[in-house]
Amino acid sequence: MEIILLIYETIVSTLISLGRLALILVPILVLIEIARYYQVIEKLTSRVKGFMQFLTLPQEAAFPLLGGMIFGIVLGSALIIDCAREGHLEKRDLLLIGIFLSISHSIIEDTFIFAAFGANPLIMIGMRTILAILITRIAAYFLDRLNNQEPYRL
Amino acid sequence: MTLLAVPVKKGLLKSGQLLWLLVKIIVPISCLVAILDYYGIIESFAAFFAPAMSLFGLPGETTIALLLSFFVNFYAAIGVITAMSLDARQITVLAVMIGICHELPVETAICSYTGLKVPVSAALRIITALCAGLLLNNIYNLF
Numbered sequence: 245m246e247i248i249l250l251i252y253e254t255i256v257s258t259l260i261s262l263g264r265l266a267l268i269l270v271p272i273l274v275l276i277e278i279a280r281y282y283q284v285i286e287k288l289t290s291r292v293k294g295f296m297q298f299l300t301l302p303q304e305a306a307f308p309l310l311g312g313m314i315f316g317i318v319l320g321s322a323l324i325i326d327c328a329r330e331g332h333l334e335k336r337d338l339l340l341i342g343i344f345l346s347i348s349h350s351i352i353e354d355t356f357i358f359a360a361f362g363a364n365p366l367i368m369i370g371m372r373t374i375l376a377i378l379i380t381r382i383a384a385y386f387l388d389r390l391n392n393q394e395p396y397r398l
Numbered sequence: 399m400t401l402l403a404v405p406v407k408k409g410l411l412k413s414g415q416l417l418w419l420l421v422k423i424i425v426p427i428s429c430l431v432a433i434l435d436y437y438g439i440i441e442s443f444a445a446f447f448a449p450a451m452s453l454f455g456l457p458g459e460t461t462i463a464l465l466l467s468f469f470v471n472f473y474a475a476i477g478v479i480t481a482m483s484l485d486a487r488q489i490t491v492l493a494v495m496i497g498i499c500h501e502l503p504v505e506t507a508i509c510s511y512t513g514l515k516v517p518v519s520a521a522l523r524i525i526t527a528l529c530a531g532l533l534l535n536n537i538y539n540l541f
Binding site for chain 1: 402404405406408409410412413416417420421424425428429432433436472476477479480481484485486489490492493494496497498505506508509511512513514519522523526529530533534
């Protein structure tokens with residue numbers, strides 16, 4: 245009997261916390277859809293030149309990189325495949341985008357889901373982005389050495 | 399206003415689908431955790447992992463949340479988190495680790511389209527997540 249009561253209480257408290265999550269998640273998802281509809285990413289890509297230069301990636305890589313970072317890895321890789329087909333990106337660039345996105349993707353949705361349960365959203369976004377940038381930069385250095393190219397200097 | 403109708407409708411539809419998915423995953427998992435906890439199984443599991451998890455400033459039972467997020471997805475991990483009592487600092491450390499490394503079977507396969515091999519990407523994410531947890535815990539300890 246006690247166990248049935250326990251299950252009932254767990255279900256109720258879980259549904260309450262999911263309701264709290266919905267209050268945050270629904271507006272965020274609607275905003276993300278609006279941003280996608282008005283092609284905000286296309287407008288942002290021209291403003292991240294310095295960022296792309298630091299990652300030693302060409303300007304064409306900005307679109308899949310930002311798209312994946314904000315909207316999620318599935319969309320990001322769809323954009324990457326598109327870019328690769330058009331031949332804008334080299335093999336090395338694709339690999340670096342993959343490394344960056346595997347660490348930092350759909351940061352808005354993921355972060356707000358955890359924020360609803362009490363995590364600090366700024367620390368979450370900061371940690372993931374900084375680590376992704378550092379690791380991608382280090383990988384770029386070693387990839388270029390491996391391919392006997394002159395490593396990019398900062 | 400009519401201009402916004404299309405994306406708003408799509409966003410609402412997506413939220414509905416995601417929330418239903420969350421209910422289907424999180425409710426059963428938090429019930430399972432509550433039952434395991436009732437019979438004291440979580441306690442012995444947690445005691446075994448407590449020394450390792452103390453590196454991240456987390457209690458031993460959060461191992462379950464980490465493992466679920468690595469191999470299933472992070473919604474499953476949330477099911478465990480709702481059943482535990484963690485403070486803001488512990489949830490933030492856990493959230494950063496889970497945020498970096500989750501749903502490995504699916505996401506490493508997606509990432510392999512960029513030429514990043516599946517084992518490499520899995521190892522990269524697990525190592526990064528562990529380092530991030532360690533780093534963040536030590537940063538918190540400074541304050």
